[in-house]
Amino acid sequence: xxxxxxxxxxxxxxxxxxxxxxxxxxxxxxxxxxxxxxxxxxxxxxxxxxxxxxxxxxxxxxxxxxxxxxxxxxxxxxxxxxxxxxxxxxxxxxxxxxxxxxxxxxxxxxxxxxxxxxxxxxxxxxxxxxxxxxxxxxxxxxxxxxxxxxxxxxxxxxxxxxxxxxxxxxxxxxxxxxxxxxxxxxxxxxxxxxxxxxxxxxxxxxxxxxxxxxxxxxxxxxxxxxxxxxxxxxxxxxxxxxxxxxxxxxxxxxxxxxxxxxxxxxxxxxxxxxxxxxxxxxxxxxxxxxxxxxxxxxxxxxxxxxxxxxxxxxxxxxxxxxxxxxxxxxxxxxxxxxxxxxxxxxxxxxx
Ligand code: UFG
Numbered sequence: 001x002x003x004x005x006x007x008x009x010x011x012x013x014x015x016x017x018x019x020x021x022x023x024x025x026x027x028x029x030x031x032x033x034x035x036x037x038x039x040x041x042x043x044x045x046x047x048x049x050x051x052x053x054x055x056x057x058x059x060x061x062x063x064x065x066x067x068x069x070x071x072x073x074x075x076x077x078x079x080x081x082x083x084x085x086x087x088x089x090x091x092x093x094x095x096x097x098x099x100x101x102x103x104x105x106x107x108x109x110x111x112x113x114x115x116x117x118x119x120x121x122x123x124x125x126x127x128x129x130x131x132x133x134x135x136x137x138x139x140x141x142x143x144x145x146x147x148x149x150x151x152x153x154x155x156x157x158x159x160x161x162x163x164x165x166x167x168x169x170x171x172x173x174x175x176x177x178x179x180x181x182x183x184x185x186x187x188x189x190x191x192x193x194x195x196x197x198x199x200x201x202x203x204x205x206x207x208x209x210x211x212x213x214x215x216x217x218x219x220x221x222x223x224x225x226x227x228x229x230x231x232x233x234x235x236x237x238x239x240x241x242x243x244x245x246x247x248x249x250x251x252x253x254x255x256x257x258x259x260x261x262x263x264x265x266x267x268x269x270x271x272x273x274x275x276x277x278x279x280x281x282x283x284x285x286x287x288x289x290x291x292x293x294x295x296x297x298x299x300x301x302x303x304x305x306x307x308x309x310x311x312x313x314x315x316x317x318x319x320x321x322x323x324x325x326x327x328x329x330x331x332x333x334x335x336x337x338x339x340x341x342x343x344x345x346x347x348x349x350x351x
Pocket of ligand 1: 084
């Protein structure tokens with residue numbers, strides 16, 4: 001089968017990171033074809049795609065049909081479940097979706113001659129991190145939850161497929177939005193720090209805040225960590241910088257680059273209190289005072305990426321700082337699309 005060198009299949013392209021990657025792919029001149037089951041994704045998030053087909057990555061017949069129709073030269077694989085806490089409660093759901101279905105997807109692609117794959121992986125593959133130094137890709141991978149293990153297993157399988165070149169991108173903490181393109185995160189439930197700070201600060205509708213467990217305001221989880229101010233330190237990266245890294249990884253593979261793995265983070269750590277401070281300043285809400293709760297189970301003190309390898313090999317550099325993440329998230333969370341999506345998901349969840 002003659003492949004089309006501009007067509008890129010994007011699984012999970014109706015999700016948060018996938019939809020931003022589609023937007024950047026299109027701008028870069030590619031033809032992104034989205035497949036998504038819409039179990040968690042949103043139809044509105046596919047508006048930037050050249051084509052959309054609803055279906056499951058674990059359905060080999062569906063994937064073959066889409067490959068026959070569009071003849072993609074490469075695939076970006078985002079489709080996955082992403083909640084660490086849920087993965088501990090329902091490990092089989094994570095191993096089925098993130099590992100078994102990913103295997104079917106990768107094998108089917110290989111069978112159709114799709115030999116370039118960029119895979120969304122996670123810092124969760126590293127597992128228990130006790131040191132505060134930035135993490136390099138050669139650090140041992142010892143996931144401590146089914147989410148991290150399922151992603152690592154998918155990485156391992158992908159690397160083992162003869163004739164397929166792949167890049168696994170291990171993300172650290174992703175935030176921000178591209179409101180001008182009508183894109184942003186609309187998770188339900190929403191567990192991530194930046195949206196949970198931003199929503200109360202922009203006075204999001206009460207129904208949205210209560211559906212997301214924010215009725216009593218934003219709470220800092222733990223102030224007794226061995227860090228500079230007692231709160232946990234993370235490496236935040238803007239979703240558009242992350243999307244840009246995918247396009248660079250894709251070009252790297254299309255130019256003959258070898259199978260590899262890259263961390264994606266800024267290399268700088270922010271504590272929860274520092275993010276709160278940045279949000280107070282950026283959103284001009286000096287009156288904002290967060291509450292405090294005990295630590296959330298399984299949260300390490302410090303997670304910072306060493307992304308030297310991505311800088312050296314992919315010439316990738318994150319360009320948008322924490323203020324941009326907060327500001328763009330605020331603009332997105334004010335949009336009717338976001339509010340409607342959360343209210344709909346809340347209604348479905350309670351019915
Ligand atoms: N936090 C709060 N209050 C909240 C929400 C979060 O204090 O309401 C804290 C958390 O305890 C943590 C920090 O903010 O210390 C960041 O929490 P996030 O939930 O935003 O992100 P995590 O670092 O827990 O997880 C992220 C991704 C995971 C991925 C992991 C890899 O969301 O998918 O990084 O390290 F697995």
